[in-house]
Amino acid sequence: MQEAELHDLSDDPDYVASQQQGSGGSENQKCTRKSNGPTEPNGSEVVYSKDNVAIHPTQYASERISGRLQLIKRDLSLFMTWIPYKQSASYGVGQGSRVKLPEKDRNLYTIRAVPLTDVRSIRRHTPTLGWQYIIMVLTSGLAFPPLYFYNGGVREFLATLKQHVFLVRSADDANVFLVNDLQDPLQRSLSSLELPRAVPVANVASSSSSLASVHSDDNSNQRSNADYHDSSFSPTESVGRHRQKVRDPARDLSIQVLEKFSLVTKFARETTSHLLRESQIFDNIGGYEKQQQVHSSPVKNQVGGDPVSQELQDKNQIISDPLEKIACRNGKLCEAAATLVGTFELIDSKEAEQQSLVWGKPRLPPLGHEEWATFLDEEGRIVDSKALRKRIFYGGVEHGLRKEVWKFLLGYNEFHSTYAEREFLETMKRSEYETIKHQWQSISPAQARRFAKFKERKSLIEKDVVRTDRSIPFYDGDENPNVGLLRDILLTFSFYNFDLGYCQGMSDLLSPILFVMEDESEAFWCFVSLMERLGPNFNRDQNGMHSQLLALSKLVEFLDSPLHCYLRQADCLNFFFCFRWILIQFKREFVYEKTMRLWEVLWTHYLSEHFHLYMCVAILKKHRKKIIEERMDFDTLLKFINELSCHITLEATLKDAEALCIIAGENKAACIPPGTPPSLPVEGGLLE
Amino acid sequence: MSARRRMLLKVIILGDSGVGKTSLMNQYVNRKFSNQYKATIGADFLTKEIQFEDRLFTLQIWDTAGQERFQSLGVAFYRGADCCVLVYDVNVMKSFDNLNNWREEFLIQASPSDPENFPFVVLGNKVDVDGGNSRVVSEKKARAWCASKGNIPYFETSAKEGFNVEAAFECIAKNALKNEPDEEIYLPDTIDVAGGRQQRSSGCEC
Known part of the structure; x- marks a missing residue:
């Protein structure tokens, strides 16, 4: 030596x-028999x-x-x-x-x-x-x-x-x-x-x-x-x-674990992402999923905020003897390739569902009142908005705190505003809201008869609010006044932004906001802030949606090329099957509470303004094996995606999406052109 | 001819928001009605196996968002359609007036090979509402419009009460089938082409 x-x-x-x-x-190197001799037996x-x-x-x-x-x-x-x-x-x-x-x-x-x-x-x-x-x-x-x-x-x-x-x-x-x-x-x-x-x-x-x-x-x-x-x-x-197996899965596993760590190490991350640009696509998510599928031991000792020890724990869960199969069809090129890579996939199991699939950071408990107070100075300013956004990105917000915190996340309140400034703003905005609301309230029935646009808009809104989240106690029952509030806010919004008007999906976006704010004017202004970002989703030319679907396609191409390859072959590259996900920020895909959790995470814009697109990739990637193996065509895929509703595990998907977002690294700029919703115009407030 | 290969019949339901497209589809496929349907975002479909003259078919019924703003999506959903169902609410004049827009938009986006003869079926829904007292579009007016567009079959329905829904979809299926023989020719070992074509003449104007 x-x-x-x-x-x-x-x-x-x-x-x-x-x-x-x-x-x-x-003796100590049980894994290898080739210790000394140049020639193996x-x-x-x-x-x-x-x-x-x-x-x-x-x-x-x-x-x-x-x-x-x-x-x-x-x-x-x-x-x-x-x-x-x-x-x-x-x-x-x-x-x-x-x-x-x-x-x-x-x-x-x-x-x-x-x-x-x-x-x-x-x-x-x-x-x-x-x-x-x-x-x-x-x-x-x-x-x-x-x-x-x-x-x-x-x-x-x-x-x-x-x-x-x-x-x-x-x-x-x-x-x-x-x-x-x-x-x-x-x-x-x-x-x-x-x-x-x-x-x-x-x-x-x-x-x-x-x-x-x-x-x-x-x-x-x-x-x-x-x-x-x-x-x-x-x-x-x-x-x-x-x-006796087709190939050595243990090797794959160790590679994936290694790769996980190569990304954790910042230095290596830079290097690998650099290499990625000239090399092929990372595929670690699917690989890690497979690990999840095979291991069964839950996390033994819960560790709090220390990411390193948490990562060690994550590693603890990995064993190296998964069942493996390769269903290599004689089909087209893409298909064969995708199937092979598809072996790194999760086989659906309850257990795997509950655990994180990748090396995304551990999710934290939601931000509570005491901790929230530490973010505020004496006059109520948020001293370190980035730290706050990071905290919320990794854990969300306790429900009781949402009313206060969402206003910052949505940009209605400035992070550096004081208590007094916010109170003043609220008063001003309340009166402004009443002014706009009065505009449509003052339209007499006779006037409305000559105002087809108004009548049409009103009737569209009325049709939608009565079928928005009526199973939630806050909106259920006949003559529920909150349904009336939804209507009033949406109608007022359609006068606040007459050009955008009302579009289906908006009631879905407003519903949780009103539920959280429990105040008409506050809900309205928060909705206005949200629509600053998501308004393009509802543009008549649908350009906002198309640009996001295009960005999604590019992200999938970069982060899951076998899937992208398959989707191309299946003529599904328009990604319309993800339309609902994007239009209303997964509102229909999760139960109410989870939707709110997801939204506050998305609204932090902590890792990316387009984190919702990484959510899309994470979910698609998770089901890639099924999609490809069953050779889903557009119709079947759309149906499959629609039926995932309420069967997506939020926390695990967030971690997957986080990992994907990090993997995308600098390449995300190439995938997501500037101005892709919900990106704000340059003078936007939340961004740094 | 045996059901050697089950054929897929693709049907698109179009019409203004809130006329009852989702309800009609669910009433027909699941025989259920709910007041809790949400506004359809994007598109979805249900399938139903149907038998017609000893052959089994899968009827794939597409439900789409009713707001015209989403029409540009149609191009993805309409292609390959065998029949288009135009729905309006007999209590809302505007929804009837818009039938023509929906029809034209469909023909543009689906661009069927023979637009002149592409099968449409019109449904006037919600005839149950208020015992018919709030009705603003008469059956006569609706039938006149259908006649002017090449004798489009017309049904008055109530998705809520299940009235006439079965009959309407039976006609829809038949019309979808009429549109199929063209594709059947491409099936290599389908020989009963003539038999399939005969079904064309069995109209279902009720």
Whole structure:
């Protein structure tokens, strides 16, 4: 074992652990049989082996995991493994307040025999200070977290790789090496995010070369891998256990967990998102869903606000032996590809429903009165509006507080306004409301007879308010005065904004606002604020809706290309099946309380103004497998989506959407053009 | 001919907001009426299996938002329609006046191959309201309009009481079927084309 050459690793417990362990700790490396010998009993050959290659799951030095990186050759194919050292028992004691990662968690990072045909690119980082590291991005779009070479050797690693697989430097970035860059026109047409000016090369894996011309990149690699496992090779015991299966799901799982962490680590996130731009689509959500489907242990010890420990808990839930199946149809290209990727999907189960599906931050309890008070200064100003919006984004607001908080979220009250200013505003607005209301109230029946537009509008509103949320106690029963208030507010609004007028869906949007405000004028002005953002949804030309549906399509293309591919093939790219979701902000998809929770989260505009679009992607992605496997056409898909109403788990979907939003990163700008509702004009108030 | 392949008949219900499109559909498919239907946002459909002359069909009935502002969506929902049902409220003149707009809008957006002969059926709904005393569109007037548009079959219905709904949809199904033979030709092993065509003459003007 080599000593650290350049960096003092004596304070690194993993390093020390690895030193104690020595290089021949085969007993401790249960996952691998190939400990020392260059030639494995089953005929594979270790062509590269490097000790003290580490992963840093968190920023804590105590949680770094060291292991051994190896390249193993079997027949014509090259595999990469990274096996963490078993943790020394003497460590984890006296490490201060932080505890080391449990063994189980450490093993989650294990990379078990990834064929290099699955690797898309490798980015090399050689910082002048600190360790060299690489980030590998797979053809599936998943990425491993950075692998730190404590003892150097990145160059050697790449050189070895180059001897066995086709490696070419990216034309755009000298530190990015493309692996097995296929150039198949068919495959290219499947990916909208192709690498620019990539060098053509044959697929290194003989088993997949015949498929490469038919299937997509992703597909062919998966297939080659599947084929491989169908045959005899089994690089590790744990893989061997799955050899009778079509392919190795455990490997996929570990990849996905790794990828999760690569995103948690900010640094890696930047890198991977950069690579994403030139590589393929991330697909971790579906992958994580699958993990949820297979694990059954609930979260053991609830941890409050510490995201790191929560993430560790999340990891705890993952096991690595899911049932796996690939239903590879002989259908069209897209379909086959999508089906393969679709194996990372959630099989509906109650349990999985209740748990978060991705590594989105833990949801918090709703904001309560005491905590709310901490956001206000003596005169009632909200000192840190961003912190408040963040808090609400992750937990919502207690119902009793909504009346006060929603006014800020909607932009009716300014965050920096004082109690006195708000009181003054309320008085002014109350009288202004009465003025506008009086405009239509003063229309006599005789005048109304000559005012078809008014009559029509009034009758439309009256027809709708009597069928808006009448099952909610606040609106139920005959002659309910609140129904009358809905009518008055909507009619007044149609005079406040005569051009926009009234459109179906508005009553759905107003209903919870009036329920929360319990005051006609306040509800009206909050509704006005909401319509500042959502008004374009109801424009006559429907441009607001079309631009959102288009943005949604682009987001799906970026965040779930197999689904997008399928929808294109099924001629469903207009996304009209999501029309209701977007038009009224999921009002019909959740029960009343959940709708209010969702809305306050959306209105924070914390991660994105268009978080509702990520909600759409999250839900679609969750059901992608079903949509594709059942080959839903437009009609069936619309029906399916409509019938999801009240069967969507809000909290889990919020977490999924959060994850997707983060993954989209800077690319969201390309997907969602400026001015897409509910974006405000530039001088908008909520944004920073 | 046996029901070797079940045929899908696609029917679109159009008409002003609140004339009872959702109620008619639910009354026909589920034999239920509710005062609690919400305004339809976007579109939805229900299906019903029907048998006609020894053949089984799936009637797919599309319910769409009634506000004209959403008409531009129609292009997605109307395509492939076999019959279009135009509904108005006999108590609301405007909803009757708008029938022509709905008909024309449909023809533009669905762009059927033979617009002249595309089957429509008109329903005058809510005849139960106020014992018929609040009625403002007479049956005579409605029938005259239907006659002027190429003898469109006409029914007076009450979705609430289930009056005439079954008969109306039977006619709708038959008319949808009339529109089908064109597509049937494309089925490779359908030989009973002539038989299918004969059904065309069996009108259902009631």
